[in-house]
Amino acid sequence: MTETRNRSARALAVLAGGVAAALALAGCSGAGSAKPSDPSYQLTANTPKPSGDIDSVKWAVYAEPTSLDYAYAFDYPDNQVLSNVCESLLRLNPDWTLSPGLATSFSHPNPTTWVYEIRQGVTFHDGTPLTAADVVASMNRHLDPNVGSSWADVYKYVTSVAQTGPNEVTVTESQPDSQFNLSMGGDAGVVDSAAYIAKAGKNYGNSTGLVDCTGPYSVKQWQSGESITLERYDNYWDKSLQAKNKTFSFVFLQDSTARVNALKSGAVDGSWMIPAEAISQLQSSSAGSMYFGLNTAVNDLVISDLQGPLGDLRVRKALLMAIDRQGMLQAAGKGIGSISNALTTQSVWSEASAATTKAAFTGLNPYPHDVAAAKKLVKEAGAEGKQVVIATAPMGNDFNIISQGTAAALTEIGMKPKIVTVTPSQFSALFSDPSARKGIDLFYTSWYLSSPDPLEMYAVLQTGQFSNYGNWSDPEFDKVVQEAIATQDPDQRALLSGKAQKIANEQLPWLPLYDGPMSVFLGKKITGVAPSVAFLYYPWAATIGKR
Template identity: 35%
Template sequence: MLVSAGALAVTTGCGGGGTSGSVTPADLVVSTPPAAGEIDKVSWALPMGEPATVDPVKAGDYSPNTVVSNLCEPLMRLTPDFSVEPGLAESVTRPDPTTLVFTIRPGVKFWNGNPLTAADVVHSLRRNLDPGNRPAHADVFKHVADIVQSGPMQVTVTFTRPDEQFLDSMAGSVSAVSEKSFVERAGDGYGTPSVGVMCTGPFRFGRWVPGERIVVTRNDEYWGTKAKAKEFDFVFFTDDSTLTTALVAGQIDGTYEAPIGSLDTLRGSPGGKLYFGPSTQSLSIGPATTTGPAADPRVREALDLAIDKTSLIGNVLHGAGAPLKTFTPPLSWAGDPAKPVFDAGYAALPDTSKPDLARAQALIREAAPAAEPLTLAIPSGDQTGLQTATIVQAAAKQIGLTLDIRQMQPTEFSELFYDPAKRQTVDLVIAQGYIEVPGVYYYSPGFVLPGGVFNWTGWRDAEVERLMTEGQQAADPQVAAEKFVAAQKVFAPARLQISLAQLHERLYMSNTITGAPASFAYIGSAWAAAVGKA
């Protein structure tokens, strides 16, 4: 998921620069100490603001997913180490390369007491096929031929071609199950403040106070391990200074995506602890045009080589990140059987964490771009984005490029990600992205294949298309990995995204609570169920 306004805009606010708090790989943790017992209430921040919906089919950003993952359960579960285990699907089989059969877990009930059925699962999955539902993850289903109930507690998905990524993609809100009859009665109101949702998770939808908070309460009839907290209040924040003050004062018990500009303050808070965990989040610059200098891979490579990413990570991200060679972060394959193949392929990519001005200037001389300013779009009010853009602007100047920074209102900025016409006036866009499920074939096709949702330059390569297609169809993990690595060797030099940094997960909790996973896996797991008394 490439995120527009909001995700980056909230990494702003308090605190000064400097690298005093740099985070090393040894500092990263997957989990926090387990809870010692139950707790009556936890107040948790949503630092990206109020979600537009809690309908899992439409949940495609930080705020909705942080809430929905605790309410509506997927067929497969994402664990803190970013591996996948059975969820509402008790088991899954693959009788042939184009068929998956899910056996649905028996004895599971919706909050209203009605049993979970295969019909509910079919209905929930099929909602992703209807453009009228505005599904956030429609691309996951692009090779699906049909979804049918094939037994009392069995669902069969057939494909037009093999798709080995699909099963891992089920470990997120894309396969979250809602009660069919409730959804049908609610219509367009499903997931709204006045209607809510009807699911099976460890917390049940309580109430939504627009502009203020969403309250969820413990599902005491939950089929799995009961949640530690009786109530979770998700409080909306859009200002980092306000959030930081609330955290330090103990008015808010915790947050994911703690404000980057406030890390020094939170590190020094006596009332809580700041954790850093592995993540699939990244900060990048994306080319937004099919014409002009930004559409030339040589210009993009030159700009990439001119930026001092080590300095950016230290001074802008306060050390809460690491160099990233391409737009697919290593955590996405951490649990893959072919991890050594992926690791070797990633290691072979050039290290661009330090600038190479001589090479960058040579590329600019070779490309001879038109002497016209390039426009880099960022959301207004985003100080971290502005700091990043200023560094990029200075780097561009060193290699003879003029870069103008255009600050756009958040709504206008977000339209760049969905409306090609809006991108006609900009050359580059700064963005934060993340991968919510494991697998290298989940995110990358959107950048490297023709028609990809993030392939804004119209880039294409026949060899990459062949390798990516063969890799996604390969049942053998080793073959799938080898195909991807071979494709990556071709598309990485094109800088279809200029990767600036991998962002660590930033979790803050008060001393009164513990148990939350510290990795980015929270985005697709019922993480709040583990939070309890410290």
């Protein structure tokens, strides 16, 4: 693995649909605002409680994890395994709130200091006790340029992490950063054994070195290309989350048809992120139950080159208006979701007042589907006949639908689309390696947030930030976001985030398409999981038991 780590977690949600439907988008035109879909689904906070424990569970995952090293876990497959094995200072819950984790409490004695009290009576899977020194060592890896952590941005203002008491760790920053503590419920706050990390060396987190954490499961075996098997850790400290199954196996099924067939036949017991075209099949199947829950992801088109024709705001507006987003949602997501004019979901505004949240989503430009108006904008910009390169990859039918639908829209407004299909690994590199984006104008992402604050999204788009892939820059936006970062009061910070959201809606550094719920299928033998995107950080597998 190179020093430019895989930062594509938020890009790989596989929602699959029909390619033929995407081709039909080429014929769509006309004016009017996109309207939310009316899908036949309901959001569920929890599934029925288990009737008892179960010996084993077999779970399908759409790809093999790249790494179980928390510094590099930045993808759906990585984190849905790691969340059950390793724990963070804080716990990000299924309702997207934070509560104590390996830190029993924290304090904020001054604007640039965070102090964490480390929980006692916790042991790693090898039986050794958790100490403040393990916390310091684990956090300092994010500051080490030789590690090249995918979560280094969380630590961008951190000047030191030090043990300041027997069970106390103090983080000092160069300037106030409201986002740091909010990120301690994710991988940026994970703690592993300092001794084990040193012992495993370069093999730490891979199929040979594995990990040694404090979660409800330990990693029993990683068979490359096949599966990862977890084993219940009987000495887990949190008895309320003691695993209700003895072993939990993740089976890697990259082919979506094979994955769905395994669910229907009962060969596997469950899976997250069900391909959209299979949802109706599974809903009518006797093999189990479909559920939908909280999500924080918006499906977007990332503008990765503002030096080309998309550098003109009129062209970006024209493209968004030319895309039949409602048709795209129907084709790619089978109508399960709603058109989005923002880069965040309302679910991440939970700490804001209802009035502040409403204001943040009120008055956004809806960019109605209007090809005639879009053509006019392209002509005004002098962009007729100019080429736009779209990167895609064979990772799900939604990638085909969105790339082809975008190409059809570009053709309709007098521009020349070019679709470049790359391998999944090359597509992942778009999110980590600037050279991989050379010659690419835009690409698709399903970008989820990892903390209960919309500012996480807009901080990404500040001038010079790693994930600001098109190098977009707006002084007013930067000023608002920087002020928000330094604001501790959640509602006041949300007011500023609302301003940033409106600027992003006006300037379109990324093009928002639609959002939708998190999906999960539970076979008829199991129940207990909360259908929430928090499966990326919360020990969800431990909640699953006998139906």
